[in-house]
Amino acid sequence: xxxxxxxxxxxxxxxxxxxxxxxxxxxxxxxxxxxxxxxxxxxxxxxxxxxxxxxxxxxxxxxxxxxxxxxxxxxxxxxxxxxxxxxxxxxxxxxxxxxxxxxxxxxxxxxxxxxxxxxxx
Amino acid sequence: xxxxxxxxxxxxxxxxxxxxxxxxxxxxxxxxxxxxxxxxxxxxxxxxxxxxxxxxxxxxxxxxxxxxxxxxxxxxxxxxxxxxxxxxxxxxxxxxxxxxxxxxxxxxxxxxxxxxxxxxxxxxxxxxxxxxxxxxxxxxxxxxxxxxxxxxxxxxxxxxxxxxxxxxxxxxxxxxxxxxxxxxxxxxxxxxxxxxxxxxxxxxxxxxxxxxxxxxxxxxxxxxxxxxxxxxxxxxxxxxxxxxxxxxxxxxxxxxxxxxxxxxxxxxxxxxxxxxxxxxxxxxxxxxxxxxxxxxxxxxxxxxxxxxxxxxxxxxx
Numbered sequence: 201x202x203x204x205x206x207x208x209x210x211x212x213x214x215x216x217x218x219x220x221x222x223x224x225x226x227x228x229x230x231x232x233x234x235x236x237x238x239x240x241x242x243x244x245x246x247x248x249x250x251x252x253x254x255x256x257x258x259x260x261x262x263x264x265x266x267x268x269x270x271x272x273x274x275x276x277x278x279x280x281x282x283x284x285x286x287x288x289x290x291x292x293x294x295x296x297x298x299x300x301x302x303x304x305x306x307x308x309x310x311x312x313x314x315x316x317x318x319x320x321x
Numbered sequence: 322x323x324x325x326x327x328x329x330x331x332x333x334x335x336x337x338x339x340x341x342x343x344x345x346x347x348x349x350x351x352x353x354x355x356x357x358x359x360x361x362x363x364x365x366x367x368x369x370x371x372x373x374x375x376x377x378x379x380x381x382x383x384x385x386x387x388x389x390x391x392x393x394x395x396x397x398x399x400x401x402x403x404x405x406x407x408x409x410x411x412x413x414x415x416x417x418x419x420x421x422x423x424x425x426x427x428x429x430x431x432x433x434x435x436x437x438x439x440x441x442x443x444x445x446x447x448x449x450x451x452x453x454x455x456x457x458x459x460x461x462x463x464x465x466x467x468x469x470x471x472x473x474x475x476x477x478x479x480x481x482x483x484x485x486x487x488x489x490x491x492x493x494x495x496x497x498x499x500x501x502x503x504x505x506x507x508x509x510x511x512x513x514x515x516x517x518x519x520x521x522x523x524x525x526x527x528x529x530x531x532x533x534x535x536x537x538x539x540x541x542x543x544x545x546x547x548x549x550x551x552x553x554x555x556x557x558x559x560x561x562x563x564x565x566x567x568x569x570x571x572x573x574x575x576x577x578x579x580x581x582x583x584x585x586x587x588x589x590x591x592x593x594x595x596x597x598x599x600x601x602x603x604x605x606x607x608x609x610x611x612x613x614x615x616x617x618x619x620x621x622x623x624x625x626x627x628x629x630x631x632x633x634x635x636x637x638x
Contacts, residue, residue: 274449274469277449278469278473294475294477295504297571297576297596303576307573310597311573
């Protein structure tokens with residue numbers, strides 16, 4: 201039994217690789233190897249719509265398409281992580297904040313000067 | 322009727338709003354023991370809020386009784402004031418109400434907003450990233466690690482009931498296995514010790530009191546200390562001959578790469594110096610704080626909380 205997150209990813213993969221919008225029945229047929237019921241496909245699609253990843257048109261039957269590409273969503277996430285927003289909130293504890301090129305060079309020099317051994321001085 | 326108590330609380334509030342945070346932010350010892358320093362910061366934040374609201378309440382409720390509990394009980398019970406209630410009493414009570422509402426409200430708001438952003442990040446991650454294990458041989462590959470396709474070397478974690486640890490493909494490409502293990506250990510330390518909870522009140526108070534320089538300073542200091550603490554915890558679990566150097570290398574590589582990826586420059590002055598402090602601290606470790614100093618610092622933190630509490634509860638001077 202696949203998890204909902206798994207199904208959501210599978211549906212998104214279909215929508216991303218499709219040339220245009222797809223109807224729910226087409227999605228079900230495309231995912232035939234998973235043996236999904238049409239209601240399950242609709243459930244997954246409405247969850248994805250709530251999350252803002254999928255939009256549908258007003259045709260009958262409704263056809264669904266991805267709102268952005270996979271790269272768009274990855275870029276959205278990275279923009280928040282790399283930007284200042286992450287520093288203003290307790291959302292992400294990021295490994296390292298960015299530094300400007302001057303400081304980056306300074307840090308590399310520091311590392312080189314410390315030598316290869318780890319003995320505390 | 323309660324002037325001495327109110328005055329004492331006001332003095333304490335003033336000290337905690339400006340000189341005490343300034344001194345602690347400039348002190349050298351916190352980098353020798355980040356955890357103790359974090360406890361001190363929490364105590365300062367809590368005692369500061371307690372004493373400023375307490376000072377206002379004690380003065381405002383003075384006509385109703387000799388101690389705060391007594392006066393509050395009288396007001397709740399609808400008893401008449403023992404002394405004439407003047408305008409300044411009402412002003413103080415109103416201020417106390419507004420301030421308390423703002424501090425608690427902003428804290429709750431910050432909590433909600435953080436939870437929402439975190440959920441969004443999790444949704445994005447689950448959509449974009451296949452839950453595949455990382456392509457490396459870590460001593461203990463975390464089950465919750467995700468690999469995000471992105472050239473910038475970035476690592477972060479999303480706390481919560483199901484915590485997630487995220488590494489970018491850029492990070493994996495730039496670091497060797499030992500350095501990656503150091504990064505993972507650092508992020509897992511954040512998750513295990515719930516560092517986001519240490520940050521939350523300071524994020525909220527900076528938002529609530531943007532005019533108070535100490536709020537911003539406290540937030541920056543706590544953010545740095547949390548990173549240093551995670552470094553310390555990570556070092557404990559790292560194998561290899563030179564864990565300090567490995568972690569420092571990982572920090573330098575990640576910092577340089579992230580900067581090159583076009584991080585907005587506004588935040589850099591603060592973050593940058595904190596990164597430098599972390600690297601220096603790893604390469605030239607300061608001697609650990611002696612036991613007496615730790616006890617002293619923790620006692621001071623406890624005292625800091627005890628004094629306003631006592632002033633509030635005991636009969637007025």
